[in-house]
Structures are given as structure tokens and as C-alpha cells.
Amino acid sequence: MPFRLPPLTSLRFFEAAGRLQSFKLAAAELNVTPSAVSHGIVSLEQALGVELFARETRALSLTPAGADYLTYVAEAFALLATGTQRLAAHRAERTIAVSCAPTLASRWLLPRLQRFRRLWPQVNVRVDTSRRQVGFPADGFDFAIRLSRAPDAGADWTRLFGEQLVPVCSPAYRDALGDAAGRADLHRATLIHVDSASEDWQAWCDATGMESIALAGGLHVDSIQLAFEAAAAGLGVALGRHPMVERELAAGLLVEISPAMVATQTAYWLVCADGADERADLAGFKQWLVSEAEQFTGASEGATVR
Template sequence: MPLRLPPLSSLRFFEAAGRHQSFKLAAAELNVTPSAVSHGIVGLEQALGVELFMREPRGLTLTPEGADYLSYIAEAFSLIAIGTQRLPDNRADRAIAVSCAPTVASRWLLPRLHGFCQRWPKLNVSVDTSQRQVGFPVDGFDFAIRMSRAPVAGAAWTRLFGERLVPVCSPAYRDTLADPAGNVDLRRATLIHVSPASEDWQAWLDGTGTAGIEPSGGLRFDTIQLAFEAAAAGLGVALGRRPLVDRDLAAGTLVEASPKAMAAETAYWLVSSEAADHRPSLLGFKRWLLKEAKCFGTAAGPGTTAG
């Protein structure tokens, strides 16, 4: 007697919605409408005769039956993805898929890709900067570059490089904060924040022992890149993240608003899929990326705290 299996598309909707606890986020990940996800899951619930989600005004939560079912479905999709990744893939157009935050992609990865393409001209690279949560191996990515304090269980993590935090602004804006002797008073500055950053102004104030500055006000942006651009436009003072901000400091579009710098607790990490060490193309890309990071970190110098 054949196994009783629900439609694969409905299971995919359920796995993504259960992982995100959101029809909207699942739809964005799968490139469909939230309505399609909702209808697919309703159909799945009807086919199974079980309610998988509790739909409440405050959001979506899994029922106990749904949470139990999700553990099996997630494992099943992972096994399918792992088995698929382990198959030999000789397609010339098979791209190496990388998920990377926008600022690191534009300021670190992109300037180096030319060297990789020259060395391996037949290998294609696909870079995704959507910043959505990546699930290995289900989402189809080979690598992700993430900022974190430490490795997270479930994938292979390799440290790329760390950061040093130092306040930066435009030369003209610094002049508005300086007294006749050239001393900058950050108490008068508009602080520019990066909303998703785990280490922001409060971390810098605590780490450098700086008092008298209220860190809660100011402007907020969702990427480091936008914060740097806002600072360069004279809108306030951002926390520069060296060495990512070094090119702006060298060009003079940004200047240090304070000599105090501190080593960030977070670092950038390369997260690899299970297949990364089994396919020659992926292993070559990984080794190249780690070599570039080592050179970059050596050139940037150690991230020590300065008073």
C-alpha cells in the first residue's frame, strides 16, 4: 500500500511558515504571495485533519501538533537537500550561492570577486544580500557570511575577521562639534544607529568608559552602509567599523570624531553547507575566501581597545 504523503508544495509552505512563524516571511522566502502560503497550509490542515497553526491577532504560533510535525518535516527536507548536494554536479552554469549582508558584500566581497573569477573563469557566483535567515541546507545556499559573537550550532563556522568600533563623521560635521582648540564634543552630536547591530553606541560608551552621552536618540538605519552614507552626508556621527570603513577614512569622506576605539565582541564568520568540503568548486571557493580574509585581517591589524 503506498505511503500517505501530503502535497510537497504544501509541506514546503508549512516548513517555511513554521520556521519563520509568519506567512508573510515564508512567502517572501519562497517568492509567492502570503495568500498562497495561507491557502496551501489550510489545504494541508484539511488533508491531515489537524490544526497546525493558531492564528491570533498578535501573530502566528504553532499548535503542539504543528510543532511536533514541523520537526519531522524540517528533518525530511534537510535530508533531501543534503542528498541532493552530495550528488555530483557537472553543470557548467551551477552557481556558487552565497548569502551575505549588504555592507560586507559591497565593501569586502565584491572588490575581491574579480580575483576569484580570473582564477576560476568557468565558475559562477550568486550573491544574495536580502539578510533573511538562512537555513542550511534547505535554502540552497552553499555559504553565508554572518556577524556573530560565536559559532552557532547546525553548520560549519569559520572566523573571517573582527572589527574595531570608532566614531566617524564628515569633516564639516566634525568642525561643528569642535571648540577653538579642536576638541570634539560628542554630547552635541546626532548619533547614527544601525538598528540590527548587536553592538552599537551603548557598547562603545561602555567599552571606552565614555560618560555624559545619551545613546538613545538620533537617526536609525537598517544597514551599516546607510549609516556610513548618512555620516558622510553630514547628518551626524556613526560608529565606524574598521576595517570596513577604512576606505572612507583614507578618502577623507569620513574622519574620526574621537580617538577612542574598541574591539567589537562580534566578528564576521563564514558559514558553510555540508557539501562545501565535498565539491571541488565549493572547496576552492572556501579556501580562496579564507585566504582573502586572512590577508585582510593581517593588513587591518589586531582589534585592540584604545583609550
């Protein structure tokens, strides 16, 4: 007798919305519209004859029936993902899926992947730079590299490296900011803000005691990469993030204009699902990436004079 299952697409919408407690966030994660998520869940509720969410003007929450059903749906998707991974593990060629922020992927991960391919030539790597949190193993990823203050429960976290903040700008912009003593005056600068960064100018000013710098206004961008490019183009002063800004500093596109360097409270972490070490290729990737991070931070510290 065949299984009587609700529409699988609606179940995927329900799992994401229930986990994130938001139709909008679920839509962003699944790359669909919030309306599609809402309609899919309404269809699911009609098919089940049960109300899964309590919808209020500014809030969304699971009903008791919805919370109970979510445990089964989430477990079912996790089992499917695990089974798929185990099936893939028996193929001659394997694929490791990594979720990573765009700037870190382009500046740090991708330039190093050729070394991993030499060690594991039979293993392919897929890098996803979409701005979304991933779940293990339901979303099909083996690893995620995340910027966080501390590990979260439910997965295996390994610290890779932290960052240090220092104001940077183009050489010409530095010269234009110079005071009578030749020092760059940040009070006259256009500050370049990264809206997506958890630690930016406010964190640097708090740590250095520079409360007199006006943080309102300035130029706002949505990525660290854009902030560096804007600063190199002479549009203002951005916060350089060691070791991510080393390329521009070495090329002379950007220069540091303050001796005050502030260590961030966040760090880059390698996150993987529990049990990932049971697959030789995943264990090898983790060991290789941690080793690359150790070499990278060691070389950066050795080359940076303070």
C-alpha cells in the same frame, strides 16, 4: 501507483513557519505575505485533517502532530536540496550560492571575486543579499557570511574577521563640533544610529564610559552603508566600523573624531553545511575566502596607526 502528496507550496510554508515559529517571519523569508502563509497552512491542515499549529493571540506553536510532521517535511526538503546539489556537481559549469549582508557584499566580497574566478574559471558564483537566515541545505545555499558572537550548532563555522567601532563624521562636521581646545564634542553631535546593527552607540558608550552622551533621538537608518553616507553628507556622527569604513577614511570623506576604538563582540563568520568540503569547488572557495580574510585583516592592521 502515484504518490499522494499535499500541495508542495503549502508544505514549504509549513516548513518555514514551523522552523521559525512565526507566519510573519516565514513570509519574509519566502518573500510572500503573511496572509498567503496562513491560508496555505490552513489548506494543508484541511487536506491532512490534522491541526498543525496551536494559534494563540500573541503566540504560535506547533501541536504534537505538527512537531512530528515537521521532522519529515524538513528532512524531505533537505534530501531534495542535497540531490539537486549532487546533480549540479556533475555539470561542466558549477554554481556556488552565497548569502551575505549587503554592505559586506558590496564593500568586501564583490571586489575580490575576480581573483576567485581566475583560480576557478569554470565555477560561477551567485550572491544573495536578502535579509534572511538560510538553512542548509534546504534553501539551496552553499555558504553564508554572518555577523555573530559565536558559532551556532548544526553547521561548519569559520571566523573571518571582527570589527572595531570608532566615531566618524565629515571633516566639516568635525570642525563644527570643535570646542575651545579644538576637540570634537560628541555631546553636541547628532548621532546616526543603525537600527539593524547588534552593536552600535550603546555598545561604544558602555565600553568607553561615555554614559553622559544622550542616545535618544538622532538620525536612524537601517544599514551601515546608509550610516556612512549620512555621515559623509554632514548629517551627524556615525560609528565607523573598521575595516569596513577604510574606503571613506582613505578618500577623506570621513574622519575619526575620537581616539577610543572599541572591538565588537561579534565577528563575520563563514558558514557552510556539513560535508561541503567533499566538493572540490566548495572546498576551494572556502580556502580562498579564508585566505582573503587573513590578508585583508593583516593589511588593515598594518595600515592603521593607533
